[in-house]
Amino acid sequence: EVIERDLYTTAVLSGNRNFDGRIHPYAKQAFLxxxxxVVAYAIAGTIRFDIEKGILGQDQQGNDITLKDLWPSDEEIDAVIKQSV
Structure with a gap:
């Protein structure tokens, strides 16, 4: 499909090994x-996803779910850090 449609494929990964061909020979770019x-982009299925406004899905009541609904607040992150110290 990539070759037949001449698709420009891209990978989004959390590791530091983003050299050409690492993910797949047809992946032309890799972003850290x-x-x-990485999970949000995987759910969205595209890197053209607007991480600030894009809709990742809907809850059981049909309400839109965005990344800010899933992302921890600064207070939640601070609390976790304080617990681990």
Whole structure:
């Protein structure tokens, strides 16, 4: 499909090994991101996803779910850090 349609394929990964061909020989670009962003892009299915406004899906009531709904707040992150110290 990639060859037949001449698709420009891209990978988003959380590791630091983003050299050409590492993910797949047809992946023409690789971007490094945090693990939560890798998951968000995977759910979105495209890197053209607007991480600030894009809709990842809907909950059981039909409400849109965006990354900010899933992303921890600064307070939640601070609390986890304080617990681990």
């Amino acid at each position: 991101a945090s693990p939560p962003l």
